Amino acid sequence: MTPPLSVPAADGAPTAPDARTAMGWMHTARFLTTAAQLHQLPVIDVPEIAFVGRSNAGKSSCINTLTQQKQLAFASKKPGRTQHINLFSLGRQGITDAVLADLPGYGYAAVSRSDKMRWQQVMVNYLVSRESLTGIVLLCDPRLGLTELDEALLEVVRPRVEEGLKFLVLLTKADKLTRAEQAKALSIARLQTGGGEVRMFSALKKQGVDEAAQLLWQWAHPAVAAQPEAPATDAATDAASEAAEAEPPALD
Template sequence: MTSSASLPLPADAKPDPKIAMGWLHTAKFLTTAPELKHLPRIDVPEIAFVGRSNAGKSTCINTLTQQHRLAFASKTPGRTQSINLFSLGKQGVTDAVLADLPGYGYAAVPKEAKYRWQQVMGNYLQTRDNLQAIVLLCDPRLGLTELDEVLLDVIRPRVEEGLKFLVLLTKSDKLNKTDAAKAMQIVKLQAGGGDVKLFSSLKRQGVEEVAQHLWDWAHPKEKPVKVPKPAPESPADGESDPQASMPPAADLA
C-alpha cells in the first residue's frame, strides 16, 4: 500500500459533494485485525465507525462508498470481532482509512469476549495515533444508550484535544419529522457537544452531507495567514527627518 499524508487544501476551497462521493467510492478492503497489535501503522488520517450491534455501521459504510459488500454485515449481531480497515485514495495512493469497529452490546456474546473487546476498543480509541475522527451510529428510536455514553466518556479527552466527532442517527426513515426533530434534540443533549446528523441509507438522507464531513476531515484546509503590515521606516542614523525639521504651518504664513 502506498500512502500519502493529505496536503492542506486552499483556505478558499469550496465544498463539493461530488468530489467527496467519488473519493469514497475508491474504498478498498485493506486488512482485518483481531487485536490492536495486528493493526498496521499508517501515517494518513483514520476515521472510525463505532456503535451498538445492529446500529447500521456496515450499511452506512456501504452506502457512503457506493459499494454493496465492502463492509460485511453479519446476520448474527455481535459475531464480527475484528477491526476492519478500508483504504481511500485515487491512483493507488492511500490518503485516508476508514475503520469499522465491532458492534457492542449484544447480549448473546460471551462475557469473556465482551470484556476483551471492551479493552481492545478502549485502547484503540485512546491510543491510535492517526485517529482523526469518530462516527458514532445509533438508532434514533433508542437514543444513546448507557454503553454509548461509556464510549463517549472514553473518547472525551481526545475530543477536547481536537478529535473530530459525529453522531449519526441511522434508520431515520423510520421516524416522522416531529419524532426525528425530538430525537436530534435529545441526542445533542446526551452527547454534550459534537455534531448530530440524521442518516438514512434507504432514502439517502444525509449521505452527501456526511461524505463531505469525511472528506473535510481527511483533507483539512489551510489556515489563512495574516501578514503583518510593515512598520514605517525610520530615518537612518545621522539623517534628519525633513518632516520633523519643518516649522508648523502657521509659521510658514
C-alpha cells in the same frame, strides 16, 4: 447526562467539497487489512476515521452506503459476531490519503460475557492510543437514543475530542421516523452529547449521505479544508473581463 464535548473551533472558514467530489472520493474505498488485535494493525501515516456503534445500529449499511459499495463492510446475520477491526483505504488507485476503520459492534446480548469484556478492552485501547485516529463516527439508532454503552464510549474519547479529535453522531434509520420524531431525536441526542455534532442518516432513503461524505472529506483533508477560496488575481479578473466583452464567435 454527560458533560459537554468541547470541540476546538477550526481556524478559518473551511472549504467544503461539492457532494459529487466527496461521494466520488468515498467510492474509492477498498479493503486494506483486518486485525483481531491492536498490535496487528499497520502503522498509518494518513488520517484514520473510525466507525463505532452498537451491533444493530446500522454501521455496515452506513459504510456501504457512503462508499456506494454493497459489500465493502461485512454485515453479519448474527450481530456482534464480527470481532475484527477492518481497515479500508481511500484515495485514487495507488494513493492512500485516508483510512476508514470499521470497529466491531458492541452490546449484543448473544455474545458471551468474556468476548464482550475482551472486545471492550480492545476498543478502549484503540480509541485511546491509536495515533493515526483523526475522527470518530458514532452510529446510533434514534429510536433507542444514546445508550449507557454509547455514553461510556463518549467518556473514553472525551479527552481526545477536547484535544482536537473529530467526533460525529449519526442517527441511523431516519426513514423509520417522521419529521417531527427526527427533530425530537436530534434535540435529545445533542443534549446527551452536550451540544456535539449530530446528524440524521438513512441508508435506505439516502438522507444525510452527501453531507456525511463531505464532512469526512474535510476531516481527511484538513489542510485543504481550512483554506478559504483564494480571491481572483488582477490578471485573472482582467482576463475574465476581456472574455466577457469579446464578441461571441460566429455560429455556422
